[in-house]
Amino acid sequence: MKTSILTLPLVLAAAGVFNTAAAATLDHREFDATLLAPYRGAARTFTLAFEYPGLRRRRPVTWRLELVAPSGRRVAQWQGRLALGARPRVVAVRWSGNLAGRQPAPGVYRVRLHAASGNESADQAWDIAVGRVPAPALPAFAPLPTGGTRTMATPAPGALPYTVYYGNLHSQTRDSDGGGPVDNCHGAQDPQTAPYGPDAAYPYARKHGLDILMVSEHNHMYDGSDGTNPDADPAQARARYQAGLQTARAYSEANPGFLALYGMEWGVIGNGGHLNIFDSDELLGWEKNAKGEPIADTETVKSDYAALYALMRRRGLTGQFNHPALTGQFTVNGTPLAYTQDGDAVMALCEVVNSSAFSVSENEGETRRSNFELACNKLLEAGYHVAFSSNQDNHCANWGASYSNRSAVLIPNGGPLTRASFLEAVHARRVFATMDKDAQVVLTANGHLMGERFDNTGALRLQVAYASATGRQVATVAIIEGVPGRNGDVSQLSDKADVTATPSPGAHFYYAKVTQDDGKILWSAPVWVAQQP
Numbered sequence: 001m002k003t004s005i006l007t008l009p010l011v012l013a014a015a016g017v018f019n020t021a022a023a024a025t026l027d028h029r030e031f032d033a034t035l036l037a038p039y040r041g042a043a044r045t046f047t048l049a050f051e052y053p054g055l056r057r058r059r060p061v062t063w064r065l066e067l068v069a070p071s072g073r074r075v076a077q078w079q080g081r082l083a084l085g086a087r088p089r090v091v092a093v094r095w096s097g098n099l100a101g102r103q104p105a106p107g108v109y110r111v112r113l114h115a116a117s118g119n120e121s122a123d124q125a126w127d128i129a130v131g132r133v134p135a136p137a138l139p140a141f142a143p144l145p146t147g148g149t150r151t152m153a154t155p156a157p158g159a160l161p162y163t164v165y166y167g168n169l170h171s172q173t174r175d176s177d178g179g180g181p182v183d184n185c186h187g188a189q190d191p192q193t194a195p196y197g198p199d200a201a202y203p204y205a206r207k208h209g210l211d212i213l214m215v216s217e218h219n220h221m222y223d224g225s226d227g228t229n230p231d232a233d234p235a236q237a238r239a240r241y242q243a244g245l246q247t248a249r250a251y252s253e254a255n256p257g258f259l260a261l262y263g264m265e266w267g268v269i270g271n272g273g274h275l276n277i278f279d280s281d282e283l284l285g286w287e288k289n290a291k292g293e294p295i296a297d298t299e300t301v302k303s304d305y306a307a308l309y310a311l312m313r314r315r316g317l318t319g320q321f322n323h324p325a326l327t328g329q330f331t332v333n334g335t336p337l338a339y340t341q342d343g344d345a346v347m348a349l350c351e352v353v354n355s356s357a358f359s360v361s362e363n364e365g366e367t368r369r370s371n372f373e374l375a376c377n378k379l380l381e382a383g384y385h386v387a388f389s390s391n392q393d394n395h396c397a398n399w400g401a402s403y404s405n406r407s408a409v410l411i412p413n414g415g416p417l418t419r420a421s422f423l424e425a426v427h428a429r430r431v432f433a434t435m436d437k438d439a440q441v442v443l444t445a446n447g448h449l450m451g452e453r454f455d456n457t458g459a460l461r462l463q464v465a466y467a468s469a470t471g472r473q474v475a476t477v478a479i480i481e482g483v484p485g486r487n488g489d490v491s492q493l494s495d496k497a498d499v500t501a502t503p504s505p506g507a508h509f510y511y512a513k514v515t516q517d518d519g520k521i522l523w524s525a526p527v528w529v530a531q532q533p
Contacts, residue, residue, distance in 0.1 A: 030269040033063070033115040033122035034356070034368045039475070039519025040129055042097040046111060049368055051088035053187050053358070058085045063115040065093055070107040075099050084117065097130075106131030108476050108495075108515075123326055124371050127515060129475060135517075136477045138497045141465035143440055144410070147211060147257060147417060160449070162410035162430065165417055166437050167212025167259070168205065168400040169407045170276060170322060170351065170391035173197045175244055176217035176265075177226065178395040185396035187358040191221040196397045198244050202251040202260040208362075209437070210400040211417065212259040212409070214391075215244065216276045216322075219264040219285050223295050230290035237295045241283040252418070259417050265322060272303045273329030274322040275347070277312065279423055284311070306332045309342035318423055320349035320389060324375035337375060339382040339485070348426045350376040350386040352433050352523055355403035357393035366402040369435075373523075380509055380526065383485040387426075387451060387525035388511070390433035404520070405435045428452075435520035438469040443479075443512040443524035450511070450525040456503070457532045464497040464512040464524070472520075478513040484528065503531040 036047040050061055061084045067076040078093050097103070113124040142159040146166070172178025179194035179201075180186070198215045205213035222240055223232035241264075248262035266284060267274045277284070285296030301307055312319060324330065324337065332338035356368035379386055389407035392400060400406075410430035411421050425431065429451030432441050442465040443450040466474055477497045482490035484507050493501065493510065511526040 031061075031115075031117040031120040031122060032370070033113060033124060034370050035065075035111065035113040035124040035126060036367055036369070037111040037126040037128050039127070039515065044095055044097065044128075046093040046095065047367075048091040048093065048113060048115070049088060050082070050084055050091075050115065052084055052086075052117065055084065055086050058083045059117055060084075061115060061117045063091070063113065066112045067095070068110040068112060069104070070109065075104065104130055106133055108133060108478075121325075121327060123374055125374060126371060127476075133476060135474060136495065136497050138466055138474060138477075139463050141442070141467055143467035143469070144442075145413070147411070160410075160442065161413045163413050164408050164440055165211040165259070165411055166406040166408050167210055167214065168392050168394070169212070169214040169261075169278075169320060169349070169389055170216050170265070170354070171201065171213060171394040171399050172217055172265070173201050173215055175215070175240060176221040178217075178397075180396045182360040182362060182396050182398050185358070185360050188395050191218075191226055192224045194397075198247045198260075198262060199251075200397065201399045202248070202258070204397065204401075205399045206255060206258045208399075208401045210406070211257070212261065212407075212422065213399055214261040214263065214276065214278065215248070216263055216265040217241075217244065219266045219283060219296070220268070220287055222283060222285070223287060223289070228287045232287070232289040232295050234289065234293050234295045238283055238297055241297075245281060257417060259419065259422055261419065261422070266300070266308065268302065271328070271331075273305070273324065273331075275330075276320040276322055278318045278320070278426070279419065280315065280317050284308075303331075305330050305338075305343070306340050309340055309346055312346040313342045317346055318426060319347045320351065321347060321376070321379060321386065322351050323354055323370060323393070324350060324372050324379065326375050326378060337378045337382055339384060344384050347384055347386060348429065349389040349407070349431060350379055350384075351391055352376050352388040353390045353405055353435060353521070355392045355405055357395050359392070359394070359402035360396050360398060361403070362398045362401045364401060364404045369403065369405075377480075377482065377490045380484065381482050381487055381490065385429065385453070385484075385526075385528060387429040387431040388433035388523040389431060390435060390523075403435075404437045405433075406437045408432050408434055408440070429525045432522060432524050434522040436468070436472065436516060436518075436522065439472060439516065439520075439522055440467045441465065441512060441514050441522040441524050443510070443527060445510065445527040445529065448527055450527055453528040453530075455530045455532055459500050459502050460529060460531075461498070461500045462494075462510055462512075464514065466497075466514050466522070468516070473517045474514055475517045475519075476515045479510060480513060481508060481510050483507060484509055503529060505531050505533045507531075
């Protein structure tokens with residue numbers, strides 16, 4: 001089938017749809033591109049959104065959009081260029097639904113975006129259904145009870161002994177560059193200038209139906225600056241961090257069933273990568289004031305991820321890769337997304353989807369969403385044992401309300417939701433990522449629950465269980481497999497929800513990806529299997 005190459009004109013965003021981010025430092029300026037690909041439809045429009053918060057000069061952007069058939073062959077391509085300034089720009093790519101004048105064979109196709117500006121790039125990919133794709137048969141599944149601020153259910157006889165709690169594990173308040181009022185929020189705030197802090201974030205999230213909110217402040221903004229403040233008072237910066245921890249503890253104690261977490265988003269964008277640390281009771285950082293006094297409790301070297309992982313391991317800390325990119329992030333010895341044993345010991349989660357960090361939606365209506373499955377898969381292939389999470393990275397005062405996506409953790413029935421029980425679940429990788437806060441997915445392998453690592457001999461039965469509280473149906477299922485430490489690419493093992501196969505000897509991982517009939521996706525945690533000869 002012939003590949004089509006089109007160069008499309010720029011389509012300006014409608015007034016008020018996108019928000020211009022406030023000026024930021026070079027560390028926090030980054031090129032961003034998102035792709036909205038409607039899951040169903042004959043003719044459809046793919047929406048490409050480009051922005052560069054804080055940009056002071058116009059800079060060129062080139063982009064390429066590809067349509068990939070189920071076989072992996074590229075069957076259509078569009079490309080273009082534009083000049084990007086301080087305001088976000090949008091391109092609409094219209095596809096008739098035909099290829100070479102004919103209706104394509106039915107199946108699940110992939111839409112891939114690669115965009116570049118200078119030496120920065122962004123990659124996005126979403127699956128779409130083309131034609132009639134038969135819905136898969138699903139194993140019987142008794143939905144797990146949900147807890148906290150949601151309606152409790154009685155566990156079904158024989159069901160897995162866990163309760164599901166839904167949270168947003170990535171957000172900011174005025175302690176760094178978040179907390180801007182939604183009626184006047186234009187992206188990242190100047191540090192410690194917005195009106196809303198953690199004391200406002202937790203009740204807001206609880207009111208909007210979340211069970212967990214992680215306030216993850218940028219570790220290098222406790223001096224009140226998005227650069228380095230030479231007049232910073234280290235005692236004041238450290239006290240602010242401790243006050244945030246105390247606010248979280250007090251709110252959790254006063255509101256059983258809701259977990260308030262407080263910690264830091266460590267790192268920078270330029271020559272770096274952001275990661276959340278969920279459980280550090282000390283502030284980590286690299287900045288010093290003009291007197292040479294460290295501003296943080298413990299000094300860490302900027303962008304030295306190998307050293308950070310080692311410190312986290314010594315401290316017994318737990319991390320999440322935030323919005324990872326395929327290139328230029330989490331570099332060790334010149335290799336991005338590089339594996340280290342220390343990193344594997346401490347990094348438990350990988351964000352697979354975020355809604356826009358600068359969204360002002362309070363009704364879960366945000367349409368800009370970023371997909372990081374490609375980078376998360378690279379981390380899994382490198383050897384990391386990470387489960388998927390889905391968060392919002394809120395910088396405006398709409399914590400958890402911009403979209404319906406959540407990170408869901410499984411806590412043993414009857415046990416309280418606490419920082420300790422949350423960390424135990426995360427360490428066990430009993431976590432799934434969902435774009436639908438009212439849905440569940442669980443993967444089992446020969447009876448082992450997602451997140452487990454185990455030896456196996458002979459056949460391996462993988463089963464994908466799904467439930468929806470709102471009556472949604474499953475459109476497609478994919479069971480994905482890979483090899484930890486291979487540093488290659490994952491592949492699809494099956495489009496069935498119940499499949500038995502005999503892996504080749506050696507290490508493997510498997511995870512389930514479920515797409516609902518409305519296009520929203522759920523990702524199970526992987527299982528890691530050591531197949532014996």
